[in-house]
Amino acid sequence: MPSLNRAQLRELTRIVGDRGVRSDAGARSAYESDGFMLERATPEVVVLPRTTEEAAAAVRILRDAGLVIVPRGAGTGLSGGARPIAGGAILGTARMRDVLEVNETDRYARVQAGVVNVHLTSACASAGLFYAPDPSSQTACTIGGNVGNNSGGPHGFRYGSTTRHVLGLTLVDSEGEITRIGGPFPDPRFGYDLLGPLVGSEGMLGLVTEVTVRLLPQPRCVETLLCLFEDLDACCDAVSEMIARRLEPSAIEILDRLTIEAVEASVLRAGYPSNAEAVLLIEVDGGADEVASTSEDLIAVATEFGAFDSRRTTDPVERKKLWTGRKGAFGAMGRIAPDLYVADVVAPRTRLREIVRVAAAACEERGLRLANVFHAGDGNLHPNISYDRRNADEVRRVLEAGEIIMQACVDAGGSLTGEHGVGVEKQKEMCMFFNDEDLDAMKALKSAFDPVGFWNPGKMIPVRGCREIHTKPLGDSVGVTP
């Protein structure tokens, strides 16, 4: 196994400082997994540069030492994208936390990749601007990680995922060379749109060290609605109808009873009602009249589909509480179960109810506890299954249920992942969605940027061909060791 010699370790320390190199076993063990806890590996070394130049210099040393690199932001990813490769290096952005520029007139910000999502939002608030992608993990996850996974969030319903907001970035490649792509004004641009494939590339094409993002003017008016349902099916159908009527709020989220109970039992208490089987948490923004018209129409649809109560608020304190509850839901659920498997699939928005039912049945049949909290407006489901990772049989049942849900989505014309990425979690399942030739085209992209397979190797693209995987029985393809 390749490793760093003393001189290389000294040189790394000289470049990034003492605090930037973690090579003792205790420190390295903190990086064994990301938010996908089912797979772990120990890195050979963890390197935390402060600047693009430091990162580039570190890459050259690691490359010379023959170590592969896994880029890492905050490690909140849920698909294993930032899980180390045994014997490889972790190159983390935890010390690259500077907001470099907020330009009010031109409406963009330039940040180091390790800036935490919510810090960017606060940094531009006084200019009356905001950064739209708002993953529920936004108090921890980094902009670089958001770029890595093309992350979404509740307000992605109106504003889209990260890819629509990245104007430019700085990439350190496998040569340790620094390249700036795009900028505050990307259109028209040189040659190909490299930003497209770089966003969502899960750390497999290089290390992003700086990101230029588009900022939007804060909406003039915001209203939050909470519609209460006695039944989850009806709640799903109401969402399908809102989409079919082409209503345009900024977020449409569903929380079911188990989620509500978990949130209300936690410090994040949002005041969600205890008498509802499911609630719709909706936000509408824009001009005052647009907000009023759209809210009225949304409530009419909810009522038509059986909502027994609908509440409206424009009070910022109340709104914040409702959203803190939603965004803390995974965490709240995590507190009532030892482990939580957060599935992430996409269903056509016309078939929400059907897929939510498949998930419920798959869990019920396997004696598993399921809670739903998801970006309903985008058809992006998150069935959350509680389990205990020490119970091997339970782990097996969880993964089996996860696979059934994925297959149902793909069969319905949906997809494997809406925002959490493929990572190691869904690597084999890529073959449900793509064939070998599709994956070959992806490999071609990978090798154009990274001909030697230096960045995050063995992730996303199945290691074996799909034909090979398909010849194995379905149950067998889940080869995860808890």
Place this chain on the structure above:
Amino acid sequence: MTTSSFLDTAVEVAEIEIHGTSSPVALPRTEAELMALLADLRRAREAGSDFRAAFLGRGSAIGWCAPSLAGSFSGGSSSGEAANNGRATVWISTRSLVPDGATGIVEYVPGDGTLTAQAGASIETLRAAVREGGHRITPAGPRSGSTLGGILASGISSVDRYAFGPARHHVLGMRIQDASGRGPTRTGGRLVKNVTGFDLHRLHAGARGTLGAILEASLRLAPVPEAEVHVTSTPFSSAAEATAAGLELRASRMLQPRALFVRDRILHLVLGGRARQVHVELTAALEHLDAAAPHHGEDALDRAVDAARRKSALIIATAPSEVMTVVEHIERALPGSAAGLHIEPDAALVEMDSEGLRASLHGLFESVLPALDPSAVHVSLRDPSADFAQLRDVLRDRHVAPRAASEWMRRLQSSFDPAGVLRSPDFPPQEVPAS
């Protein structure tokens, strides 16, 4: 050399007018025929034939939005890029893949707001079909005669980018036929949200067919708004004044325009959305602008797109905060040039048509270009004609691409097209590494 002279494939060839000359265009009827044709072309290249293949829809965009496809233009040749200049071109249409009488629609799901269609589908047909379900395609506009694939491949956006961003933001997935010998490949999906695998579709959007042909694309659709209105100001005394008014409206944030641009000293504004909101915003706009009677109705945005229709010869891209400086420079140096100017303050674009450019070439060299900082203002030429050869050389030297980025692009092209069958993109010259 004509298309059929070295091909074994029994593909129909028709004569189509491209750039004023009649050119043979291969018309594959099925994807299998297209694959066979590409295999033939690979063999011909390997046997030493000197030609490049280029895809086209109906050819409506060739020559202005895709200059690298135009016969006389060889972008990037100074960097050692394989020039297309002088080579025979094998044109291949994706239009013929749509069976006669068919719409090319693979799937339109009104309840999900998504459309999947063949690349050769006529954009008018698609617009009409989704209109029935209350939807619109981004980019807006009639642009009759174009195919979906042609629009996506050439990276065209429209003035509705103010509200909706560029067209590529609405592409959810594609099927692609590259020139590697692989069969058709899929990237992305058909749903509004999906991060399964690398986003190759955004790479193909705007790649002008140099990485392969788009066979099919899935799009996120926008709702037709409840109300829409096109407001046109009375002419300002200069383009700079009209631009200032546009920038002021943008900064005031009292409106949420769908489009805002200056054309021939007139400020155009499209407001759309919920009826009550549009009413309020229109009243506010009219308090700020001297305007002609506004045009209400579902065709308001289309009318604005029509008014913005142009064949830009020179495109200056900068930041919104620099737009005024650029426009003032142009007007000062080239009095009377306002007529050919198209300005989008939010997208920070200033464009000039060929006529305006020809009339003002001297002033452009003498005073405009030297005043614009190349790191903040990007200038590109879209008119392939010989009149602008000197300007082309000057612009080529103004901008360089980072070495690594050029290298990635080159590697991408050679892995999707290893035999060099397809046209080379107009890569910019490469940055010379500091020694």
